[in-house]
Amino acid sequence: MARKLGIVALTVGWLAFPVPLFAHHGAASFESGKTVTVKGTVTEYVWSNPHVLVKVDAKDDSGNIAHWVCEAWNPVTQTGRGWTKNTFKAGDEVSLDINPAKNGQPVGEIRGRIVINGTEFKQLPQ
C-alpha cells in the first residue's frame, strides 16, 4: 500500500491528535489519530477557500509517482499560522506530516511537521 501511494517515508504515529476548533469538517473522511509523511515535489499550491491545497508528486522506492493532495485550512486561518500565498511554489521539495484519507486515496490533511527545501517551516501556534 505504501509503495502504491508513493509514500517515501511511512511514519505511522498513533497520536491523540485533537481536531482543531476551527475544523469545519472533522474526522469523518480522515484518520485523525494517524500520521503519515509525504515526501515529494510540489506541483501546485492553491491559496483558496474552502481549503488551501498543496499538491505533491511523491515517488516510491520503485519510482512510481502518486499525486497527493494535502489540504490545510482556509487562507485566513492559515495566515494566522504564518502561511502566505507564497509559502509553497511548484518545484519545492517538501515533507508533510498528514492525516491520510480513510479510504486509502492519496489525500490528507496537513497536521504536523512541514519541511520545505530542507528547512522546517515553523507554524505559528493556533
Place this chain on the structure above:
Amino acid sequence: MSKRVVVLIVAVMATGMLSALLRAQDEKWNNIPPGRAAYNGKKPSGPAPRRDLTGIWDTVQTLGVSGAIEHPALLPGGRGQEGGRQDETGIAKPLPYTPAGLEALKKNKPSGPGVRQVDSVLTNDPAGKCDPLGFPYMSTWEFRTINVVQTPRQVIILSPFYGNYRVIWTDGRKPPSDPDPRYNGYSVGRWVDDYTFVVETTGMHAKTWLDHAGRPHSDQLKVEETFHRVAADTIEFTMKFTDPVMYTEPWIAVNKLPLHQLPPDFDIPELLCSPSEFAEYNNVVATPVLRDPPKK
C-alpha cells in the same frame, strides 16, 4: 572607495529601505487577531462608554464547529467527532427537541466534527453550497471578528466571514407581525441600561440552520441576544433561542462569550464562500475521500 562600490552600497541600502516601507504598508492589511494566550491575565481596561458597541470585536478564532458552543453535538469528553449516528442520543448537553424537532434534525446532514457528521461531499448544509448562512447560524458558527457600526437609528454588524451583515433597528419599532421570511430575520434592539443592549430577532427562513451541527428551527424562532459591555475593551455576548415548534423549552446557545476589542485600524481579512471554489475543492478532495461512493 571606487564609484562602483559606492553605487552598490547605495543600491543595497535603497532596496532595504524600500522593503521596510513595503512591509509597513502591507502590515496594515489582512490583520490576524491575537490568540487566546494573549488574553491570559488580561488587565482591566477601565469603564466602558455608555450605550456604545462601536468597534471591531473578536471571539478569538472560530467557534461552534460542533454546534452551538453551549450544546456541542459531542459525547462527554469531546468524543464522537466522527459521526455515524442518526440523532444526538448520549451527547453531553442534550437539547429539548419536540418530535417535530427531532424529525427535522435527522434531515440535516452536518459535516462538522460531531456525532452526526457525514463526509463533507454528502452534507446538505447550506453553507456547503454557499447559500446564505442566515441568522443565527452566522453567529453560532465562525463568529470570528465583526465590525459594529452604530448610527442614531441602527446598530449594524458586519461580518467578513461569508460576507454577512445584520441591521438592528433601535428606533423603537416593533417586530413585524407577519413577515416575509428573511435569511437574516428582522432585528430590533434597545438599551436596558447604559451597558446592556438586548436584541430580538424574528422572521427567519426555516430553511436555514441554527448551527453547524444542523440543529433545525421553524419560522416561529425568536432569538434574543444580549451584548453586555462589561469593560471598555470587552463585551459579554449571550444568545437564547425560543422555538416551541422544534424545542420544548428555550435554550442558551452562547453564554457570556467574551468579545475582545481590537484596534480601530484592524483590517479584517475577507473570507467569502465561492461556489466555484467549493466545486473545485469537492472535485479534488471531498469526492475522492468519500468512504462509501454511490454505486453507478
